[in-house]
Amino acid sequence: MIIALALCISGCGNKKASDDKQIVLTTGFEEGELFFIGDKKCYVPEAKLYMRNLATNYEEVYGEDFLNITTGDTTVNDRLASLALSRLAEVKAICLLATEREISLTDKEIEKCRQASDRYMGSLSKDDISDLGITDETLLGMYEDYALANKVYYDITDSINPEISDDEARIITVRRIRIDDTDDQSALVKANEIYNRLSDGADFDQLADEIGDGEQTLISFGKDTDEYPLNFVDACFELSTDEVSSPIVEDGGVSIVKCISTFDMEQTDAHKAQMVTRRKNEAFEDVYSVFVSDLYTGINSELWEEEMHSSRMLDTDENFFSIYTDIFSVPGIS
Secondary structure: OOOOOOOOOOOOOEEEOOOOOEOOOOOOOOOOEEEEEOOEEEEHHHHHHHHHHHHHHHHHHHOOOHHHOEEOOEEHHHHHHHHHHHHHHHHHHHHHHHHHOOOOOOHHHHHHHHHHHHHHHHHOOHHHHHHHOOOHHHHHHHHHHHHHHHHHHHHHHOOOOOOOOHHHHOEEEEEEEEEEOOOHHHHHHHHHHHHHHHHOOOOHHHHHHHOOOEEEEEEEEEOOOOOOOHHHHHHHHOOOOOOEOOOEEEOOEEEEEEEEEOOOHHHHHHHHHHHHHHHHHHHHHHHHHHHHOOOEEEEOHHHHHHHOOOOOOOOOOOOHHHHHHHHHOOOOOO
């Protein structure tokens, strides 16, 4: 659930030089400065606001106890703090890329940022404002940074519109019986017995229900899925509607599948849109990763530990990112 973004900030500061040596910086942070990337700086209120918005999103979906769940040696709340830091770092870096590409906000876009800032600030309680340490100027700057980062993304990816065929994006649906066993040979023997009964006319669904150690699951996927083994995917895509596969050996078990649908138009169209987005993201990443590889970065580790692990939720029902989407009528970068 926690996404690893392209830009990581660690240590006190470094610059990746052409010979892969690092220059370490140990001083130079202003009061309240949490990190810097090049000449772009981030202060505690910005990071707190990103953190609280992300945490509120997860809490609304998974419940108020979700943030306190421990994963490994830390809590979900602490992991979200790291995610907030990474997302802010990415925005700041893309703003630097905007300068290099001579991209800036128009007066109309700046006015939209002001509308977003006024709306969000107006939704915050006195306790929220005090806890975040946020000001009108800081909040406006955050929306301008976010809008500029989005503008750079669309500038780089707008011309990318790959032709993706229905077959390339095709989504199929199969019903699956999986026989799990630590002994692959034993699982294959059981699967062959099931397959022979199916070949003799047994009903697939009824047979799956009566098999104690079998799992019957309806699943849909495309050729590019990484959720299932390649040999399993290839075997499924060879089937016709209502056709049953021979046993497919996988790690830790064997599957038999029945093809329910060889083409789902609605799911295929949605998958095609996802593939276009993924290719746009890849094109953006090609440009972005080269740019950020040569930037000075630094984080105030002591301030991070002191300020960024509170689990207090904001009183507002508004969300920083949702307001941006509403006013600009486009989704923000993720």
